[in-house]
Every structure is written in structure tokens, then in C-alpha cells.
Amino acid sequence: xxxxxxxxxxxxxxxxxxxxxxxxxxxxxxxxxxxxxxxxxxxxxxxxxxxxxxxxxxxxxxxxxxxxxxxxxxxxxxxxxxxxxxxxxxxxxxxxxxxxxxxxxxxxxxxxxxxxxxxxxxxxxxxxxxxxxxxxxxxxxxxxxxxxxxxxxxxxxxxxxxxxxxxxxxxxxxxxxxxxxxxxxxxxxxxxxxxxxxxxxxxxxxxxxxxxxxxxxxxxxxxxxxxxxxxxxxxxxxxxxxxxxxxxxxxxxxxxxxxxxxxxxxxxxxxxxxxxxxxxxxxxxxxxxxxxxxxxxxxxxxxxxxxxxxxxxxxxxxxxxxxxxxxxxxxxxxxxxxxxxxxxxxxxxxxxxxxxxxxxxxxxxxxxxxxxxxxxxxxxxxxxxxxxxxxxxxxxxxxxxxxxxxxxxxxxxxxxxxxxxxxxxxxxxxxxxxxxxxxxxxxxxxxxxxxxx
Amino acid sequence: xxxxxxxxxxxxxxxxxxxxxxxxxxxxxxxxxxxxxxxxxxxxxxxxxxxxxxxxxxxxxxxxxxxxxxxxxxxxxxxxxxxxxxxxxxxxxxxxxxxxxxxxxxxxxxxxxxxxxxxxxxxxxxxxxxxxxxxxxxxxxxxxxxxxxxxxxxxxxxxxxxxxxxxxxxxxxxxxxxxxxxxxxxxxxxxxxxxxxxxxxxxxxxxxxxxxxxxxxxxxxxxxxxxxxxxxxxxxxxxxxxxxxxxxxxxxxxxxxxxxxxxxxxxxxxxxxxxxxxxxxxxxxxxxxxxxxxxxxxxxxxxxxxxxxxxxxxxxxxxxxxxxxxxxxxxxxxxxxxxxxxxxxxxxxxxxxxxxxxxxxxxxxxxxxxxxxxxxxxxxxxxxxxxxxxxxxxxxxxxxxxxxxxxxxxxxxxxxxxxxxxxxxxxxxxxxxxxxxxxxxxxxxxxxxxxxx
Numbered sequence: 081x082x083x084x085x086x087x088x089x090x091x092x093x094x095x096x097x098x099x100x101x102x103x104x105x106x107x108x109x110x111x112x113x114x115x116x117x118x119x120x121x122x123x124x125x126x127x128x129x130x131x132x133x134x135x136x137x138x139x140x141x142x143x144x145x146x147x148x149x150x151x152x153x154x155x156x157x158x159x160x161x162x163x164x165x166x167x168x169x170x171x172x173x174x175x176x177x178x179x180x181x182x183x184x185x186x187x188x189x190x191x192x193x194x195x196x197x198x199x200x201x202x203x204x205x206x207x208x209x210x211x212x213x214x215x216x217x218x219x220x221x222x223x224x225x226x227x228x229x230x231x232x233x234x235x236x237x238x239x240x241x242x243x244x245x246x247x248x249x250x251x252x253x254x255x256x257x258x259x260x261x262x263x264x265x266x267x268x269x270x271x272x273x274x275x276x277x278x279x280x281x282x283x284x285x286x287x288x289x290x291x292x293x294x295x296x297x298x299x300x301x302x303x304x305x306x307x308x309x310x311x312x313x314x315x316x317x318x319x320x321x322x323x324x325x326x327x328x329x330x331x332x333x334x335x336x337x338x339x340x341x342x343x344x345x346x347x348x349x350x351x352x353x354x355x356x357x358x359x360x361x362x363x364x365x366x367x368x369x370x371x372x373x374x375x376x377x378x379x380x381x382x383x384x385x386x387x388x389x390x391x392x393x394x395x396x397x398x399x400x401x402x403x404x405x406x407x408x409x410x411x412x413x414x415x416x417x418x419x420x421x422x423x424x425x426x427x428x429x430x431x432x433x434x435x436x437x438x439x440x441x442x443x444x445x446x447x448x449x450x451x452x453x454x455x456x457x458x459x460x461x462x463x464x465x466x467x468x469x470x471x472x473x474x475x476x477x478x479x480x481x482x483x484x485x486x487x488x489x490x491x492x493x494x495x496x497x498x499x500x501x502x503x504x505x506x507x508x509x510x511x512x513x514x515x516x517x518x519x520x521x522x523x524x525x526x527x528x529x530x531x532x533x
Numbered sequence: 534x535x536x537x538x539x540x541x542x543x544x545x546x547x548x549x550x551x552x553x554x555x556x557x558x559x560x561x562x563x564x565x566x567x568x569x570x571x572x573x574x575x576x577x578x579x580x581x582x583x584x585x586x587x588x589x590x591x592x593x594x595x596x597x598x599x600x601x602x603x604x605x606x607x608x609x610x611x612x613x614x615x616x617x618x619x620x621x622x623x624x625x626x627x628x629x630x631x632x633x634x635x636x637x638x639x640x641x642x643x644x645x646x647x648x649x650x651x652x653x654x655x656x657x658x659x660x661x662x663x664x665x666x667x668x669x670x671x672x673x674x675x676x677x678x679x680x681x682x683x684x685x686x687x688x689x690x691x692x693x694x695x696x697x698x699x700x701x702x703x704x705x706x707x708x709x710x711x712x713x714x715x716x717x718x719x720x721x722x723x724x725x726x727x728x729x730x731x732x733x734x735x736x737x738x739x740x741x742x743x744x745x746x747x748x749x750x751x752x753x754x755x756x757x758x759x760x761x762x763x764x765x766x767x768x769x770x771x772x773x774x775x776x777x778x779x780x781x782x783x784x785x786x787x788x789x790x791x792x793x794x795x796x797x798x799x800x801x802x803x804x805x806x807x808x809x810x811x812x813x814x815x816x817x818x819x820x821x822x823x824x825x826x827x828x829x830x831x832x833x834x835x836x837x838x839x840x841x842x843x844x845x846x847x848x849x850x851x852x853x854x855x856x857x858x859x860x861x862x863x864x865x866x867x868x869x870x871x872x873x874x875x876x877x878x879x880x881x882x883x884x885x886x887x888x889x890x891x892x893x894x895x896x897x898x899x900x901x902x903x904x905x906x907x908x909x910x911x912x913x914x915x916x917x918x919x920x921x922x923x924x925x926x927x928x929x930x931x932x933x934x935x936x937x938x939x940x941x942x943x944x945x946x947x948x949x950x951x952x953x954x955x956x957x958x959x960x961x962x963x964x965x966x967x968x969x970x971x972x973x974x975x976x977x978x979x980x981x982x983x984x985x986x
Contacts, residue, residue, distance in 0.1 A: 082602050085609035088543050091535075149535050156538035157913050168684070186639055188913040190952065227913045231621070250703070250955040257909050257958050456710055460610050460641040460680045499643065499952045502703040505710050 085167065087330040089160035095325035096147055098318045101356040102428060103143030104363045107435055109314070109427040110402035111139075113389060115533070121399045129298050129307040133203040137315040145318060147199075154198045154231070158187045159322065163330035164494075168458035170478070177481035178336065179474055181494045182327045182354055185461065189254075191496030192350045193224030193310055196319035200308045201228040211305040213297045215239045215265065215290030217346070218418030218466060219251030220496055221310030226258035239265040239293045242285035244418040250500050265290040272296050272395035287346075287422040288408055292395035299397075311347025311419075312392060312401070312426045320353025323493065328357050331491070338369060338491035340477055344469035345373040345382060345440070346420040348429040350495040358491075359437065371438040373429065374473040376420050376448075378413040378516035381406045382433060382440035384523055388530045390424055400533060403430045407526030413516040415445050416504035417465040423526070441473055444515035448472045449508045452498070464496035465504050538620065540783040542613035548778035549600055551771045554809045555881060556596030557816045560888055562767070562880040563855035564592075566842060568986070574852045582751050582760040586656040590768040598771060600652075607651045607684070611640045612775065616783035617947075621911035623931070630934035631789065632927055634947045635780045635807055638914065642707075644949030645803045646677035646763055649772035653761045654678065658685040664758040666751045668692045668718065668743030670799070671871030671919060672704030673949055674763030679711035692718040692726075692746045695738035697871040703953050718743040725749050725848040740799075740875040741861055745848035752850075764800025764872075765845060765854075765879045773806025776946065781810050784944070791822060791944035793930055797922035798826040798835060798893070799873040801882040803948040811944075812890065824891040826882070827922040829873050829901075831866040831969035834859045835886060835893035837976055841983045843877055853986060856883045860979030866969040868898050869957035870918040876979070894926060897968035901925045902961045905951070917949035918957050 102108060111120035126135045137145060147155075166179040184192035204212060212234055216222030222238040229236040238260050245252060245264040252262045265285045266273035272292035276283050283289075291309070298307035309316060331337055341358045343351030351373045361367040375382050381404050390405040392398035405424040412421035425433070432438045452468035454475065455461065463471060470492040481488045498505065507513055555561060564573035579588045590598060600608075619632040637645035657665060665687055669675030675691040682689040691713050698705060698717040705715045718738045719726035725745035729736050736742075744762070751760035762769060784790055794811045796804030804826045814820040828835050834857050843858040845851035858877040865874035878886070885891045905921035907928070908914065916924060923945040934941045951958065960966055 082605045082609070084544055085606065086544060088541060088613075090541050091537055091539060152535045153538065156535070160541075188915070227909075230910050231913070250952075253955040253959045253962075254915065254952070256962060257906070257915055257955070258913075259910065453710070456680075457683050457712065460684070460711075462641070462707065462710055499703075499707070500955075502706040502710070502953070506706045509706075509709060 086162040086164050087333050088162055089326060089330065091156050091160065093329060094152065094155065094160050095322055096152065097144040098147055099321040099325060099357050099360065100140055100143055100145055100318050101359060102141050102314065104360055105431065107431055109431040112399040112401050112427070115396065115400050128302045129295055131204040131207045131209060131306055134200060134315045137318055138313055148202065151199050151202055155322065160326050161186055163327055163334070166459050169455060172454060172458045173475065173478045173482070175478040175482045176485065176487045177478040178487070178489045179478055180491045182323055182491065183494050184323060184350065185494055185497035188227055189220060189223040190500060191220040191224065191464065192320060192323060192353060193221045194228065195322055195353065196310065196316045196349065197224040197228045199319050201225065201232050201234060204306050205232040205234060209234065209304065209306050211235045212308050213237045213294040213305065214308045214310065215287060215294045217241050217287045217421055218244055219248050219500065220419055220464070222260065222262065223251060223254050225308060226255040226260035229260065230258045236260040237297065238262045239267065239290040241265055241287060241290050241418060241421065243414050247416065247503055248501060254500060265293050267293060269293065270296040272397070284414055286394060286412055288394035291393035292397050295393060295397045311349040312424070314426060314428050316349045317352035317356065317426060317428060320349045321356055323353040324355060324357030327354060327491065336489055339488045340370045340372060340490045342372045342374060342470045342473045342490065342492035344420060344466050344495060345375045346422050346466065348426045350493050352429060354493040355438065362437070372473055373438060373440045374469040375440065375442050376415055376417055376469065377442045377444040378415055378518055379421055380442045380518065381423060381425055383442045386527050386530065387430060387434050389533060390530060392424065402427050404433060406523055407529050409529055410526040415516070416501065417448070417469065419466040420469065443469055443472045445513055446515055449513060451475050461494065462498040463494060464498045465501055467495045470495070539615040539617050540786050541615055542779060542783065544609050544613065546782060547605065547608065547613050548775055549605065550597040551600055552774040552778060552810050552813065553593055553596055553598055553771050554812060555594050555767065557813055558884065560884055562884040565852040565854050565880070568849065568853050581755045582748055584657040584660045584662060584759055587653060587768045590771055591766055601655065604652050604655055608775065613779050614639050616780055619912050622908060625907060625911045626928065626931045626935065628931040628935045629938065629940045630931040631940065631942045632931055633791070633944045635776055635944065636947050637776060637803065638947055638950035641680055642673060642676040643953060644673040644677065644917065645773060645776060645806060646674045647681065648775055648806065649763065649769045649802065650677040650681040652772050654681040654685050654687060657759050658687060662687065662757065662759050664688045665761050666690045666747040666758065667761045667763065668740060668747045670694050670740045670874055671697055671917070672701050672953065673872055673917070675713065675715065676704060676707050678761060679708040679713035682713065683711045689713040690750065691715045692720065692743040694718055694740060694743050694871060694874065696867050700869065700956055701954060707953060718746050720746060722746065723749040725850070737867055739847060739865055741847035744846035745850050748846060748850045764802040765877070767879065767881050769802045770805035770809065770879060770881060773802045774809055776806035777808060777810030780807060780944065789942055792941045793823045793825060793943045795825045795827060795923045795926045795943065795945035797873060797919050797948060798828045799875050799919065801879045803946050805882060807946040808891065825926055826891060826893045827926040828893065828895050829868055829870055829922065830895045830897040831868055831971055832874055833895045833971065834876060834878055836895045839980050839983065840883060840887050842986060843983060845877065855880050857886060859976055860982050862982055863979040868969070869954065869960070870901070870922065872919040873922065896922055896925045898966055899968055902966060904928050914947065915951040916947060917951045918954055920948045
């Protein structure tokens with residue numbers, strides 16, 4: 081027998097419940113509040129933009145939520161996903177550390193995003209919704225939502241951050257193939273978009289601004305149209321826990337348990353998805369697993385932002401959310417990890433970070449691409465620019481293990497592959513990529529707006 | 534329990550032997566012959582361009598060949614692959630047929646090609662070879678060979694058919710990411726390329742011509758440099774049988790057995806890989822499974838070609854191979870299924886077709902893209918343009934089953950995904966794709982050259 085490379089589950093071993101960490105948190109997250117009344121948002125208020133069942137999950141304090149059979153059936157298009165031992169990466173690093181990764185790149189859209197796209201569209205469909213709007217950064221969320229909307233015959237409009245729209249033309253075609261309408265943001269379709277273009281006609285857009293546009297369109301027809309969000313919110317994190325629940329089972333089969341769990345961090349969905357079921361072991365079983373969120377050095381809300389109520393979007397259309405934030409007007413640099421270009425973090429992750437239950441780190445762009453290249457050339461999968469942040473952190477920890485002469489078990493989330501992001505690698509080869517130094521003054525400027533809220 | 538969508542094997546269930554159908558063929562394939570002496574090629578002659586162990590396999594009459602442990606280890610990067618029940622496609626077609634597909638798109642390169650890239654590079658590496666050359670059409674073979682060459686630290690030059698080189702810029706970047714040097718063919722690096730450019734400076738290239746260039750470069754330094762081929766030859770088909778061997782086990786687990794097995798057809802590797810282990814059931818157990826090869830209507834060597842000795846390349850540098858061929862100077866139309874733009878078929882497949890043991894069909898380009906869209910919008914995976922030929926055939930058979938009111942079990946090979954071929958879909962949406970009528974006169978012209986051999 082040759083050595084085991086992947087721990088593979090059968091469909092019957094897939095989780096039938098999502099995990100909601102709110103049920104086990106020592107300090108519950110603060111509620112979203114209404115920007116006008118400053119009171120906690122009611123279900124009725126939230127239902128203008130979100131499907132009801134998603135709001136129930138958003139506000140739930142139950143530790144487990146059943147996964148509907150229809151959703152389980154659709155998960156089976158690609159789930160369960162493999163847990164892979166990165167033997168070749170370990171060898172290249174000459175490290176005593178054991179490195180595992182959960183391969184979420186095997187979905188039709190090439191990332192973890194369908195894990196929440198499926199239930200989100202499903203619940204909207206059950207409620208009779210005919211149209212959905214959303215934003216997308218790197219395009220992974222938009223792609224995922226597109227194929228699910230096609231399945232449920234729901235019309236979809238995707239506002240794609242303009243810099244990514246032009247960097248990743250094939251992402252657009254991918255969404256078109258699944259029937260979605262893709263609009264570069266800022267656009268002239270919404271007042272939020274028009275305002276941004278008036279201020280700066282060359283505005284490259286941001287996730288925050290694209291969210292404003294998508295929300296604005298949804299609230300105009302709340303009976304038939306809802307908005308969907310691919311990250312940040314707790315119901316998204318809940319859906320993504322299928323990743324970590326599978327990984328827990330797989331680590332047990334491998335006869336191993338991670339000392340360190342790593343996810344890249346944009347709004348928090350793939351990080352939470354892998355990390356929260358392991359964090360449960362800390363909270364409930366007294367384990368001491370380090371849970372690491374890794375953000376771009378150029379968009380450092382977790383490492384240099386402020387814990388404060390802030391809008392989820394640029395234009396101030398969403399509820400106020402308690403979050404680590406750089407301020408909702410923070411304009412991220414044009415890094416290729418489009419999915420990580422977001423000013424804030426979700427309420428749950430933010431509370432956990434404040435309470436010292438998770439760690440945050442930031443990594444500069446060039447180090448992430450070097451890590452991505454090493455991964456592609458050892459484990460043979462070309463990773464998404466977002467996922468290279470998790471890989472880079474795993475490499476840092478594996479090198480530290482070598483320096484310290486300690487064996488450690490490291491698990492990271494390969495949130496997506498880079499086959500539709502090859503433009504980024506082309507730019508890297510051409511020497512066109514750079515790191516971005518974000519000054520304190522720049523951060524303080526966008527943070528100063530928080531005083532007005 | 535929800536219904537089973539995928540039959541998933543564990544690594545321990547992977548085949549440890551490849552299948553060589555030559556051992557079971559009633560009429561053995563004719564040998565390759567030397568174009569000068571007209572005598573069967575000797576091992577010594579073949580060893581100028583191929584590694585020795587690959588020649589042994591090429592000429593072997595043994596029914597089974599052990600898979601080296603190192604190769605098994607590398608297969609585990611993505612194998613075993615899922616066998617998937619296409620419930621949603623069945624529903625869309627309202628057919629009584631059961632449709633399964635073997636999902637070979639889950640490899641790092643996105644296709645079945647790594648199944649043979651790994652052993653080919655491995656045997657060359659064991660022999661001390663430092664440089665490899667090859668051709669690629671759609672880019673799937675070149676991509677696969679690139680990541681394996683990187684693993685074994687072997688230098689690789691890929692001649693990429695020029696029309697594909699420009700249609701699929703990201704394929705090139707993908708190969709570059711894995712360290713390969715990619716050259717559009719025809720090039721000025723070889724006399725074959727220069728001759729083609731002299732005849733037609735706008736020549737869009739063909740697999741046959743790219744092979745000429747790659748072979749020419751290899752024979753100049755036979756001690757250190759060898760040539761590798763991604764299809765056509767029997768050792769390639771042998772390696773690809775891991776697909777069918779896994780699928781056989783999976784169909785047994787599903788409690789089902791196909792009436793029809795379908796593969797798209799360029800040189801024959803993914804077709805043989807899935808089909809031959811099922812054909813064994815016909816030859817050895819008296820079963821009557823229909824094995825269908827599906828080629829583009831615009832490159833119809835199986836359905837309209839001639840069984841004759843011919844060169845494997847355009848310039849006439851390879852041995853003469855007994856094949857169904859359109860003549861080695863046949864210039865295929867610029868269809869997007871780049872991997873199917875080849876004038877001939879392998880010796881084994883050709884003999885099997887001649888003996889009526891397999892069937893051949895051809896399908897026009899627009900029907901294949903319609904099939905690809907239906908598949909993307911039901912099973913959610915965007916297929917490679919090559920693979921859409923198999924899907925289109927499966928759809929034809931499923932519709933026929935409906936007309937006849939008969940339940941049938943259909944299995945096809947999803948040889949690759951289309952995420953690096955989205956340009957083709959863009960052109961399809963824009964209405965820029967067409968069918969190509971190939972006249973008898975055109976075929977007869979290129980066939981007439983066979984009389985001179």
C-alpha cells in the first residue's frame with residue numbers, strides 16, 4: 081500500500097446540520113442596529129432585503145441548524161470535499177510540521193462560495209422570490225450564485241467590482257454561461273453608483289460600493305426581489321461550517337488533530353466555515369487550537385482596524401454592524417485577491433477576535449504570490465489569489481516549526497483554485513505586482529467617519 | 534437519507550494495474566513501420582524519441598501492467614475521481630435513460646491528461662532524461678505535462694497549435710505557472726515549422742504539425758531529450774484505463790452497468806481510457822455494451838477516413854501507423870475543441886473499429902455547444918469544448934431512449950472542464966461559431982497522399 085494522500089468521505093458521511101457558534105460564544109455578538117433609530121434591527125426591517133429563513137438563522141442562538149434535504153442534494157454535486165496531506169509542500173519546506181488542506185476548489189464555481197449560495201437561493205425560492213441581486217469582488221461569489229440561480233430559475237443581477245470585472249473577463253463569461261447579468265460597479269444603474277462616479281469617474285470600485293448598488297436595487301421591489309451577501313453575515317458563516325464539520329471527521333479518520341487552523345479573510349466566510357467547528361473544541365472541550373484569520377496587508381481591518389459599529393457597504397444603506405473596520409469609505413488597493421478587498425469583518429468574528437478567541441495576521445501581496453507559486457509547484461493546484469494568503473501563513477508556521485524543531489499539525493482552507501484568475505499570475509510573472517503600504521493617516525481618515533455614526 | 538449522487542471511491546480502492554486491451558483483441562493491431570525500410574519499427578529505432586519503458590508498453594501484448602507506486606502516489610493528488618449520476622440532466626431531457634458521467638475534470642490541469650503525463654514523465658525521469666518536448670492542441674495535454682515535469686524537475690518545451698495559443702491565452706499562463714516553455718506552432722524553431730510558414734504565413738497550425746516540431750527537436754539530442762505524446766499511441770491508452778477501471782468498480786457499487794459508453798475522440802486517449810475496460814466485458818464475458826467514439830463533424834477520420842498506414846504528424850517524421858486517417862496533410866477547421874483537431878486515430882482503436890467492436894459518430898460544433906450549455910445549466914459544471922461531444926452524444930441517446938420508451942444506462946466521460954476555455958463560450962454567445970461542411974473532395978485530396986507512402 082502506498083501512503084494515504086487524501087481523506088475522502090462518502091456522501092452518507094456528510095454533515096446534516098450546520099454549526100452556529102453563537103450558541104457557544106461566551107460573549108454573544110452585539111445586534112445589528114438601525115442607522116436611523118439606533119435600535120436593534122427587527123426581523124421586519126431585515127426582511128426588506130433578506131429572505132425570512134435567512135433572517136431567522138442570522139439571529140439564531142441555536143448551536144445547530146438542520147440542512148434541508150434539497151440543499152444536501154445540491155451539495156452532492158461536488159461535496160464532500162477532500163482533506164489533503166501536503167506531503168510535497170512539507171518536503172519542499174523541509175519542515176517537521178504536518179500540513180493538511182481542505183480542498184474547497186473542487187466545486188463547479190471553483191471555490192467554497194456555493195456552500196452558502198445553495199441555501200440562500202433555496203430559502204428565497206421557497207419564499208417565492210423571483211429576482212436576486214448581489215455584489216462580487218473576485219467573482220467567486222457571483223459565479224457560485226449564478227449556477228444556483230439557474231437551477232432554481234431565479235433571475236440574477238451581479239454587481240462586480242470594476243477592477244475585477246476588467247482583470248477577470250472570464251469570470252464574467254462564467255456567470256453569463258449560468259445565465260446571470262453582470263454589471264461593472266460603480267454603475268449608472270443606481271444612485272450609489274452614480275454618486276461614486278461623479279466623485280471619481282475612474283473609481284475602480286470596492287465590495288462595499290457594489291453592496292450598496294445591489295441593496296439599492298433590491299429594496300426598490302421588496303416583494304419580488306431580495307439581496308444576497310456572500311460573506312460577513314452570520315447565516316453565511318453558518319452555511320460554510322459544512323467545511324469544518326467535514327474536516328473534523330476527516331482529521332479524526334487521519335488520526336490527527338490540528339494545532340493551527342488557517343483561513344484567508346475577506347468578510348470571514350471561508351475562515352469561519354473551516355475554523356468554527358474547531359473553535360468549538362476549544363470552547364466546549366477545553367482544547368487549545370489556534371484559529372488564524374489572514375488578511376491582505378493592504379486591507380488590514382482585523383490587525384489595524386477599530387472595533388465599532390459601521391455600515392456593511394460604502395454608501396451606508398445596510399444596517400450598522402458591530403465590526404472590526406477600517407471605515408466604510410476605505411478604498412482598498414487594487415490587489416488581485418479581489419475577494420479580500422473589504423473594509424470590515426462580520427459581527428461574530430469581530431466579537432471572537434475582541435475576546436482573544438481567534439488570531440489575526442496580515443501578509444503582503446508578493447509573499448502571497450510566492451506562496452501560491454510554491455504550492456502550485458509542489459501540490460500541483462494553482463490557488464486563487466485569495467487562498468494564497470492562507471497558504472503563505474501555513475508556510476510561515478511550518479518554517480517556524482522547523483526553527484523551533486517542533487512537530488505541529490497545520491490545517492488550512494484552500495478556498496478556491498486560480499484557473500479563472502490566471503491574469504493575476506501573468507501580472508506576477510511580468511513583475512507588475514507590488515506590496516502596498518497603508519499609512520496610519522490613511523486608516524485614521526476613513527476611521528474618522530465612524531465618529532459621525 | 535437523500536439520494537446518492539456520486540459514487541466515491543477511497544484511495545485504497547484505486548486500480549493498481551493498467552489494462553492493455555491488445556492482450557484480449559481477436560485481431561492484434563498492425564505494427565508501426567519504418568517509412569524508409571517499410572519494416573516494423575524496432576525498439577532501438579523507437580528509442581530515439583521515446584523512453585524505453587514506454588516502448589515496452591507500446592509493444593506489449595500483456596493484458597495488465599503494474600502501476601508503479603510512485604505513479605500511484607501522484608495519481609492521489611486528485612484520484613480516484615467521482616462517478617456522477619446526472620439526475621438534473623435526465624430530468625431536463627425527460628428521459629427514461631439513466632445518465633452517468635465519470636468526472637475527469639477534477640485534476641489539477643482540469644482534464645484526464647495527467648493520467649498519462651505522470652507515468653510518461655516518471656519513466657523518462659527514471660531513464661535520466663533531462664528535457665522533454667511535446668505538442669498541445671487545446672492545451673490540456675501541455676498543462677498536464679507541465680505540472681508533472683515541474684514535479685520531476687524536467688525541462689519542458691510545448692509546441693501549442695497556433696489557433697489555440699491565441700484562443701486560449703490563459704492555457705499558456707497555466708503552463709508557464711508550472712514552469713514550461715510554450716511556443717506557438719508553426720514556429721521558426723524547426724524546419725517543419727519554417728516550411729509550413731513558408732507555404733502559408735498565416736497557417737493556424739494543427740496537432741500533426743506541432744507533433745512534427747516537437748519530434749524534430751527531440752531527435753536532435755536523443756541522449757538527453759525525448760518526445761512525449763498525449764494521445765494516439767497505445768501506451769497512452771493503457772495509462773488512461775485507470776478511468777475505466779475505476780468506473781467499472783463504481784458502476785458495480787451503483788448496482789448498475791452501462792448499455793452505452795461514450796467518449797469524445799481526438800487521438801483516442803480519453804475514449805480508450807473509459808471504454809476499454811468495458812469493452813473487455815464484451816470480449817471476455819460476452820456482454821454487449823455499445824462503445825461509442827464521438828468526433829467533430831469537421832474532423833471525421835473515424836466516420837469518413839480511410840484505414841491505411843499514415844504518418845502521425847504532418848511533416849512525416851513519425852513512424853507509419855495503421856490508422857483511420859484523413860491523410861496527414863488534412864488541415865482541420867478552427868473549431869474550439871482544439872484537442873479533437875487531429876487527422877488520425879491510434880492503431881488499436883482503428884483495428885477495433887475495423888473489426889466492428891466499437892462505433893464511431895460525428896457531431897457538428899453548434900450541437901456540441903448546445904449540449905455543453907444544457908449540461909452547465911443542469912449539472913452545473915462548464916465542460917471543455919472537447920467533452921461537449923460526448924455530452925451531445927449522450928443527449929442523442931437519451932432522447933432516443935425516450936422515443937423508444939426504453940430505459941437505458943448511459944455512461945460518458947467528462948474528460949475536462951471548460952474554465953480555461955471560456956473564450957469559446959464567449960464566441961458561442963456572440964453567435965460567432967459555425968458548423969463546417971467538409972466536402973468529399975477535400976477529404977479525397979488529403980487522402981490521395983496516402984498512395985505515395
